[in-house]
Amino acid sequence: MDIALIAIVAALASALTLYSGFGLGTLLLPAFALFLDAPIAVAATAVVHLLNNLFKGALLWTRVDWRTVLAFGMPAIPAAVLGAWVLSLLGNTPRLFEWDAFSQTFGPAGAGLIIGLLMIVFASLELQPWFHRLKAPPRLMPVGGLITGFFGGLTGQQGAFRSIFLLRSGLPPERFIATGVMIAVLVDLSRLTTYAASFSVAGLDWSGREGLMMLVGALSAFAGAFVATRYLHKLTIGVIRYGVAVLMLAIGAALSVGLLG
Numbered sequence: 435m436d437i438a439l440i441a442i443v444a445a446l447a448s449a450l451t452l453y454s455g456f457g458l459g460t461l462l463l464p465a466f467a468l469f470l471d472a473p474i475a476v477a478a479t480a481v482v483h484l485l486n487n488l489f490k491g492a493l494l495w496t497r498v499d500w501r502t503v504l505a506f507g508m509p510a511i512p513a514a515v516l517g518a519w520v521l522s523l524l525g526n527t528p529r530l531f532e533w534d535a536f537s538q539t540f541g542p543a544g545a546g547l548i549i550g551l552l553m554i555v556f557a558s559l560e561l562q563p564w565f566h567r568l569k570a571p572p573r574l575m576p577v578g579g580l581i582t583g584f585f586g587g588l589t590g591q592q593g594a595f596r597s598i599f600l601l602r603s604g605l606p607p608e609r610f611i612a613t614g615v616m617i618a619v620l621v622d623l624s625r626l627t628t629y630a631a632s633f634s635v636a637g638l639d640w641s642g643r644e645g646l647m648m649l650v651g652a653l654s655a656f657a658g659a660f661v662a663t664r665y666l667h668k669l670t671i672g673v674i675r676y677g678v679a680v681l682m683l684a685i686g687a688a689l690s691v692g693l694l695g
Contacts, residue, residue, distance in 0.1 A: 436469045436643075439651050448486055448658030457657060459483045459590045466551070472546040472645065472689055473525035473691055475512040476590050477629045478644060480650040483590065484622035487615050493567070494612035498514040499605055502575070506599065507620040509576045510583030511546050514621045517587025518628035524548055529692065542692040550689030552589050557682035569602040582617075587625040590616065 440462075447461035459479050466475035491498075527544035534540075542550065568575045570578060578599025586592030596614055605613060 435479040437647060439468070440465055440647050441654040444482060444560075444654035444687060445658035445661075448655035449661060458486055458546075460556075460593060460682070462651065463590050464622070464681050466647070467689060468576065468683055469647070471525075472549045473521055473646070474506040476549065478648050479653075480622055480626050480629065482655060485619045485652040486655040486659070487622060490615045490659065491612075491619055495502060496610070498616045499603075499609050499610050499613045499614035502600070502603055502605065503616050503620070504671075505575045505616045506596075510578035510586070510617060510621050511624045513580045513583030514587035514624035515620055515628050517584040517589075519587075521545060521549075521588050521632075522628065529690075533550070533656050533691070540692040542690060544690045546692065549589050550691075553682045553686030553689065554593065554682070556589075556591050556594065557679040557686060560679040560682070561676065565594075568598045570599045572603055575599055575603070579617075581614050583621050586621040587628065592621055610689045614616045618629075 438667075442459055443465040444458070447458045462482060463479045465479050469475075470478060488549035507547060524544035529543055530547055531541050538638035578595065582592045582595040582599070585595060596617060600610060600614060602615075603610070
């Protein structure tokens with residue numbers, strides 16, 4: 435059940451992210467959070483996200499605008515490390531409160547509460563039309579790197595903020611996509627390095643169920659991207675975006691009260 439769900443979500447997310455405003459991590463994190471503790475779900479999502487972006491980067495690297503990568507990506511690197519470090523601190527906290535239901539005790543740890551609340555915030559923004567029309571001026575690109583890197587390290591949610599700051603960069607579509615992929619790779623490498631020094635990645639069973647979930651997720655993401663480039667036309671994804679937002683709201687609420695994670 436868990437492996438099949440990860441495979442389906444990763445393939446669909448990877449295909450849709452070629453044409454949409456949301457990314458693989460936005461869809462995959464809630465799926466992982468159903469089966470893994472919140473910090474480990476973020477780390478597992480980061481592994482699949484990085485592998486998928488490396489795959490796309492290998493195809494698109496000649497179209498990358500390196501000036502934009504430097505202006506945006508360099509501030510994003512330390513910010514991603516900071517966000518990942520904050521996540522590692524939150525993961526070591528005990529339950530913040532407890533409640534009983536169905537003869538069981540529930541309650542969120544710090545990481546689950548923060549990630550859950552931020553998922554609710556991001557999902558609420560996804561439901562707002564004005565949010566998708568936001569375009570920050572190019573002079574704020576380093577600020578965008580800081581914001582994108584920090585939230586990428588803390589929750590894995592980086593695509594929406596990255597798009598806000600890159601949309602007015604003046605890049606043609608292919609260079610916009612390739613540049614965004616390269617920035618995402620920098621953020622993923624930075625946060626995974628920090629996760630590796632903490633329990634978030636150390637707690638992953640690389641040779642067991644969790645490792646299999648990440649492998650299946652990565653291969654399914656590759657397959658989704660491959661199929662999308664050949665068989666899918668540009669999609670109107672409003673309904674899908676709203677469906678994802680509702681899923682994020684539900685799982686964010688469950689994380690916040692300790693039902694998950």
